[in-house]
Amino acid sequence: MKEARSVKRRGYGLLGGLVLLGALGPVSARAQHGHGESTGPHRGTPTAEQRERGNELVRIVREVTQRYQDISVALADGYVPRFGCVSGSHEGAMGLHLVNFPLVGDGVLDARRPELLVYEPLSRGRFRLVAADYLILSEAWHQTNEAPPELMGQLFHLFESPNRFTLPAFYTLHVWAWKDNPQGTFANWNPRVSCDAFDGQNP
Numbered sequence: 137m138k139e140a141r142s143v144k145r146r147g148y149g150l151l152g153g154l155v156l157l158g159a160l161g162p163v164s165a166r167a168q169h170g171h172g173e174s175t176g177p178h179r180g181t182p183t184a185e186q187r188e189r190g191n192e193l194v195r196i197v198r199e200v201t202q203r204y205q206d207i208s209v210a211l212a213d214g215y216v217p218r219f220g221c222v223s224g225s226h227e228g229a230m231g232l233h234l235v236n237f238p239l240v241g242d243g244v245l246d247a248r249r250p251e252l253l254v255y256e257p258l259s260r261g262r263f264r265l266v267a268a269d270y271l272i273l274s275e276a277w278h279q280t281n282e283a284p285p286e287l288m289g290q291l292f293h294l295f296e297s298p299n300r301f302t303l304p305a306f307y308t309l310h311v312w313a314w315k316d317n318p319q320g321t322f323a324n325w326n327p328r329v330s331c332d333a334f335d336g337q338n339p
Contacts, residue, residue, distance in 0.1 A: 185289070186289045189288045189289040189290075190288070190289060190290060190321060190322070192288060193247055193287065193288040193289075193290060193311060194311060194313045194321060196247045196248060196288075197247070197250065197268045197311045197313040198313045198314070200247075200248045200249075200250070200268075201250065201253065201265065201268055201313065201314075204253055204265055205264075205265045205314075207234075207255060207263045207265070207339045208339075210234055210253050210265075211234070211339065213236070214236050214237075214238065215234035215235065215236045215252075215253055216234060216235055216236075216237070217232055217233070217234050217235075217338050217339060218233055218234075218235045219232075219233050219300075219301055220232070220334070220336075221257055221331035221334035222300075222331070223330070223331040224325050227319075227324075227325035227327065228319070228325045228326045228327030228328065228329055228330075229256075229325065229326060229329040229330055229331050230254060230267075230310065230324065230325060230326070230329070231254045231255055231256045231257070231266055231267070231326075231329050231331070232254065232255045232256070232257060232263065232331075232334065232339075233252045233253070233254055233269060234252060234253045234254075234255065235251065235252050236250075236251055236252070239251045240271060240272075243272070243276055245270055245272060245285060245287055247270075247287055247288060250268035250269060250270055250311075251269065251270055251271045251272075252268070252269035252270075252271060253265060253267075253268060253269070254266055254267035254268070254269055254310065255339070256315070256329050256330065257330075257331060257332075257333040257334035257335075258333050259333050261335070261337060261339075263339050264314075264315075265314050266312060266314050266315040266326070266329055267310050267311055267312045267313060267314065267315070267326075268310075268311045268313060269308060269309070269310050269311070270287060270292070270308065270309045270311075271306055271307065271308045271309075272285060272292075272306065272307050273303075273304055273305070273306045273307075274294065274304065274305035274306055274307060275304060275305070277307060284307060285307050285309075287309055290309055290311075290322050291309075292307035292308060292309045293307065293308055293309065293324055294306075294307055295307075295308060308324070309322060310322060310323065310324055312326055315328060315329065316328065
């Protein structure tokens with residue numbers, strides 16, 4: 137599969153989702169708790185080729201997001217905070233998502249252009265980059281594809297609607313390139329990430 141995958145859009149499915157995403161306004165001044173509504177990909181033990189491609193995806197993510205370790209650079213490049221600091225009751229947390237709306241809206245999955253960046257809140261209003269996140273709305277994807285999306289051999293997770301993000305059903309793939317995740321490099325939740333230091337203030 138190519139690194140970049142275009143999705144033709146018909147009607148207002150994707151645009152409607154972007155309107156909802158943009159209408160959420162500023163980041164919530166609280167951490168969000170509770171279980172995610174995701175349906176994870178089910179595969180057996182990965183093959184050597186799948187592991188190699190997964191390692192390559194992590195390498196690419198680290199290369200293209202290295203400069204975003206300084207969160208001010210991400211903000212200057214058009215990534216904006218949404219959803220507050222997302223945490224689960226026992227799975228761990230995702231963290232604070234910064235969304236690049238033009239990338240969400242272009243209908244392309246490209247390893248070198250993640251739609252979201254994920255940061256862990258630290259003390260004194262600091263944020264540490266922990267992951268990249270790729271996202272596409274389910275309706276837009278399935279207009280031209282029967283199978284779920286994947287990127288360099290990694291299947292996306294489906295968040296059905298309704299969901300905690302008030303979005304239409306969407307597919308997402310987290311890549312924990314900057315913080316080890318005992319649940320797996322491409323899992324949604326990371327038990328080593330915490331929202332405890334999040335004070336509701338935008339970066």
